[in-house]
Amino acid sequence: MPSSSQEDKLHAFLSVTCAEPELAQQLLESNDGDLEKAIESFFAIKEAETELEQPTTQDTVIDTNNNNNENNSEHNTMPTPQAPCMEEEEEEEEVVIPARRMAPRRSSSHSSRRYVPENLGEGRLGQLYAPPSDLNYENSYEQALEKGREEKKWVLVNLQQDGNFSCLLLNREVWSDSTIKEFIQSSFIFWQRDVLSDDAVPFCARYSVNSFPFVAVIDPRTGEKVLQLDLEDNERIEKNYIVSSLCNFLEMNVLDEWTAPRSSRRPDVPLVGSYRNNNDVIEESRHDERNEEDSQLAEAIAASLEERPLSRGEYSEFYSNEETRTASQYASMTNPHLAEERELKMEQDAALAAAEAADRARLMRAEEERKQKLLQKEEEWRQQEEREAVEATRHMRQRLKKSVLKDEPPENSPHVTELLLRLPDGRKVVRRFQDSDQLQVVVDFVVYETGLSEDEFQLIVPYPRKVLSNMEATLADYSLITKAALIVERN
Structure with missing residues (x-):
């Protein structure tokens, strides 16, 4: 099989x-x-x-x-x-x-244009696995980076290898989807090339690309690779994994003149302008102000303990900051315009947080469903393998017993016993044996008919009920002559 x-x-x-x-x-x-x-x-x-x-x-x-x-x-x-x-x-x-x-054949002058696999031709196979010509940016890589900077979009790079079936699946399953095309066009500059094209060779050398298909997100401002999808396994070449990875990346990073991707940001640099709650930013700035004021108050207490009076400049600076802070808080609380803007901003932040939570829950459900399907498929494959193993073992036993079985004696031969065997599956089989044959011969015939092993069944005389266990005894020894009936019962 x-x-x-x-x-x-x-x-x-x-x-x-x-x-x-x-x-x-x-x-x-x-x-x-x-x-x-x-x-x-x-x-x-x-x-x-x-x-x-x-x-x-x-x-x-x-x-x-x-x-x-x-x-x-x-x-x-x-x-x-x-x-x-x-x-x-x-x-x-x-x-x-x-x-x-x-x-x-492709001319060398067109190597920087869109990638067209050579081995597909123009027939039905070429249509199924055709690259997304309406989505691909046909100019050079440097021009793609420049266009990304102008339109404030990330550059999504896809390098494909001729003869790699995973690359063809990527074209058929992902890039050909109209919804995914709209999603990519809204946030990315899509740049797809064959790995042997003039544009792709320096790209592979620059970013050390050695596995295909290669899908990565490039920062158009710095040319840094900020995200690379893991497509080593064919199971990863599907819409859910690729779309969820790109969505998570867009949620964590915003492309404008003030921010950089979180993956490339130094840990000690605060994140500004990304998807953060504005209340958190305001709270952090207030926290820094309080820390500064607390340090000044600590210096004042330390000076008093040392019986050193504050200088005039230190005294005026401390109380000036305290008065400014109090006045600012009072103006913020009593100004109706600022209060209205604050409430609107809080509502917007709450709505954004709810939308992000819903998206994350939806992606988690989709991922869980995908995992369940994989587990179910693996269980089906395991059961199928077990059934195939059992069936192969049964056929092997039948072939072995067929090689050792004696031919059935003719009907009118002397000293012949005709046995009626009732098998475990409900079938009734009639077969002739010599009454001098040992009980092992009958057991071999049952194994040949059913595929069961000798340890899985026993031969029983129905009335009076008697289990036949001596394999060396003959049918005549058990008084099974002329005609008799036996039950094949599973253990």
Whole structure:
């Protein structure tokens, strides 16, 4: 039976191609279980069938050199057609094999443009895994940083590797979603490139990129990598994980001219302008003022204990600060305009805190549901493996017992006992044995019929009830001659 990984590959192949299961299995086996090559082979076959069904047009170019050589050879073969390259700036002829249509090559002058995987072609597979051309910023990386600074947006970088199926899944499952596109366009400059493009090579050297797909958030002001998503596991290439990671990052960081990301901030620098409660900021400033005043009061007490009178400047400064603080508090409490603004700000902060709490609760529920689904799937796989192991063991026992069983004697042979065996699953089986056969022969036949081990059942004479346990005794020793009935009972 195929393993769980082979079944997953077969299911993925059928979901992408809608092919017949037999053809899918053959293509996976012929490509040594490589899912990407198998899918590519399927669409290549379909496109080749379409090519062979279409008549030759004027756009088909015959390789004259090959034609002349073949005319001079002893065996005449069909000429190989060529298709013109579709590049705008550079024309290049490529040989088109009837069994498979080649995709146009990328010119080096277009290496900084949007990433188009070479091995997808223009058929159905190319449409399923096509990169988000309407979302991708096509200019250089430095221009993407400049645009991020102008529009006050983070730069979301995605580097993809040709032939990496996880990169294709990222295009199909995440970047193609219309809701995610709107979310990214509102807060990010999306910059996607092939790892071998002219733009991506210096980027990989600068940020030490060595695993793909690579998804990271870049600060456009400093060029610092402030967030990198962990996409080593295919389970992470899903909407919930990527969207929740980006949402959490936006909640913790605000991009403006005064703030920097929290991940790159020094611990001793206070955070200003981010998602903080304004009451906390006011309370911190008041706390600092109180600390300063407390230090001044402590100095005054220490001076009095030392019987040193305060200087005139120290005395006037202390009471001046105290009077200013009292006057400020009184004006703030009695001013109706300030009181109204304070209440409005507190309401806004409470509403923001409630919205953030709701979002966090929703993301936690989604994450919990995802974990439950994974656990349920793992439990199903474990049970399936156990069933497969039990079934394999049963078949092995049956094959072993079949090799040692004697042929059934003819019906009219002398000294033949016809036994009626009632099996544990309710079936009734009639089989002939020699009355000189030992009881072990009957046990071997039961194992062959049921797949049970010898320790899992016993043979019982129904009336009077008697358990047969001596395997070396013959049927004649147990008076089981001519015709008899036995019950196969599980222990």
